[in-house]
Amino acid sequence: MSLKDYTVLAFIFWNVFVFITYGVDKQKAKSGHWRIPEKTLLWESILLGGLGAFLGGKIFHHKTLKWYFKASWYLGIIIDIAFIYWILVVWH
Numbered sequence: 001m002s003l004k005d006y007t008v009l010a011f012i013f014w015n016v017f018v019f020i021t022y023g024v025d026k027q028k029a030k031s032g033h034w035r036i037p038e039k040t041l042l043w044e045s046i047l048l049g050g051l052g053a054f055l056g057g058k059i060f061h062h063k064t065l066k067w068y069f070k071a072s073w074y075l076g077i078i079i080d081i082a083f084i085y086w087i088l089v090v091w092h
Helices: 003-033 036-045 050-061 067-090
Strands: none
Touching: 003 036, 003 050, 003 067, 036 050, 036 067, 050 067
């Protein structure tokens, strides 16, 4: 496998990890346990995890009422699209 392939796999695994993070935080919220800080969830979505955060938020119905989470999801998705474009078109 090439470095490009590893980069794509890392991107996919990161988004799966972010998705799982949203699910874990939702479960912790339901059970009243220690929570994952909002800063962490926001940074995960902006740092190439926009798709995972968006899907996690929608599927787990978590943080969907907070405007700044929606903004970070959409910003993260835009960053994800730019990154995917860079991998597929620009990186030779």
